[in-house]
Amino acid sequence: MRQLTSRVKEEAHRLGFDLVGVMRIEPLAEDEKRYLDWLRAGMSADMAYLQRRPTLRARPDELVPGARSIISLAVNYYSGEFDEVGPGQGRIARYAWGRDYHEVIPPRLRALVARIEEWIGRKVQARCFVDAVPLLERAVARRAGLGRIGFNSCLITDRFGSWVFLAEILLDVDLMPDEEDSRTCLRALDCINDCPTGAITQHYVVDARRCISYLTIENRGIVERALRPLIGDWLFGCDVCQDVCPHNRRLPKTTWKEFHPQSGVGKTLALDDVLSIESDEAFQHRFRHTALRRAKRRGLLRNAAIVAANQRYEPAIPLLEQLMETDPDPIIRGHAVWALGELAGRRARARIERALEDEHPFVREEARASLER
Numbered sequence: 001m002r003q004l005t006s007r008v009k010e011e012a013h014r015l016g017f018d019l020v021g022v023m024r025i026e027p028l029a030e031d032e033k034r035y036l037d038w039l040r041a042g043m044s045a046d047m048a049y050l051q052r053r054p055t056l057r058a059r060p061d062e063l064v065p066g067a068r069s070i071i072s073l074a075v076n077y078y079s080g081e082f083d084e085v086g087p088g089q090g091r092i093a094r095y096a097w098g099r100d101y102h103e104v105i106p107p108r109l110r111a112l113v114a115r116i117e118e119w120i121g122r123k124v125q126a127r128c129f130v131d132a133v134p135l136l137e138r139a140v141a142r143r144a145g146l147g148r149i150g151f152n153s154c155l156i157t158d159r160f161g162s163w164v165f166l167a168e169i170l171l172d173v174d175l176m177p178d179e180e181d182s183r184t185c186l187r188a189l190d191c192i193n194d195c196p197t198g199a200i201t202q203h204y205v206v207d208a209r210r211c212i213s214y215l216t217i218e219n220r221g222i223v224e225r226a227l228r229p230l231i232g233d234w235l236f237g238c239d240v241c242q243d244v245c246p247h248n249r250r251l252p253k254t255t256w257k258e259f260h261p262q263s264g265v266g267k268t269l270a271l272d273d274v275l276s277i278e279s280d281e282a283f284q285h286r287f288r289h290t291a292l293r294r295a296k297r298r299g300l301l302r303n304a305a306i307v308a309a310n311q312r313y314e315p316a317i318p319l320l321e322q323l324m325e326t327d328p329d330p331i332i333r334g335h336a337v338w339a340l341g342e343l344a345g346r347r348a349r350a351r352i353e354r355a356l357e358d359e360h361p362f363v364r365e366e367a368r369a370s371l372e373r
């Protein structure tokens with residue numbers, strides 16, 4: 001078993017995985033309790049998929065019957081710092097600069113399983129996961145010795161900080177488990193103090209309802225008016241709590257060229273370009289093979305309207321006017337009304353008054369609120 005485990009780890013590194021560890025299949029009892037408490041407190045917002053069969057996430061033995069081990073893998077995606085972000089530019093979280101990791105990583109997981117089958121001379125019952133998994137991935141990675149959990153709830157590794165994608169292989173093969181990482185966070189508190197929205201409500205607890213990552217990616221509905229200014233120039237995701245984390249200083253860049261900014265959308269996007277995307281088809285085409293697809297056109301244009309207002313980016317006014325008047329999506333129209341009110345104030349009054357006649361109550365409400373300011 002020891003020899004096979006060493007071979008698996010060597011092969012994983014050869015395939016490009018930066019960290020690899022093993023956990024024996026067993027329930028994650030403590031993590032399950034914390035997760036259920038978090039759900040009960042409503043902190044998962046409207047991410048219904050997190051609430052489906054919640055206990056399964058902490059019971060890998062039920063997820064893949066017959067599985068004996070979990071190979072936990074991490075890929076470093078850090079590829080540098082942001083350049084100066086000027087007006088008219090929206091910031092993209094680092095994990096989404098390059099190609100979509102959901103597409104890039106799985107073939108290498110399957111290659112690892114194929115090698116294991118060769119070595120042990122039989123078909124392996126295995127399931128490979130990257131992110132889209134009903135499993136507490138960070139808890140598994142900690143148990144497999146990849147790193148500790150930070151106050152911002154990210155997995156923090158010694159060599160790559162928290163800039164890592166996680167992946168898992170659950171398989172019916174006995175492997176030598178690694179020792180869990182039971183160290184605590186450095187307790188620097190920078191993530192808690194610097195989070196723009198106060199989303200880290202206590203150590204290790206992030207309230208998704210306030211987290212910019214959730215608000216700009218998973219939430220495709222209304223962003224609460226009070227939270228919009230706090231989003232700053234984040235067009236997709238947020239890296240603030242990771243940027244300020246002392247574990248994330250002086251780290252090596254990824255060797256996966258797929259995650260370099262030039263392989264995907266890059267570090268920022270021009271707000272004018274985003275606000276000009278006319279259809280869902282155009283959006284899908286523009287962002288194919290990137291993680292930005294997750295936000296959908298509705299989410300990304302809504303975010304661009306918010307960032308334009310936060311940056312006082314007046315060149316966006318004509319595009320916002322057009323969206324407010326003609327876009328078929330009320331979420332986009334409503335946020336365009338708000339952004340126009342913020343940017344153009346009295347100058348946009350006559351146009352915003354027309355939005356009082358909009359067919360959708362959200363747009364009318366935004367127009368009313370804007371005119372009352």
Ligand code: SF4
Pocket residue numbers: 152194195196197198199200206210211212213238239240241242
């Ligand atoms: S991702 Fe941003 S908003 Fe969310 S907890 Fe971290 S700093 Fe706060």
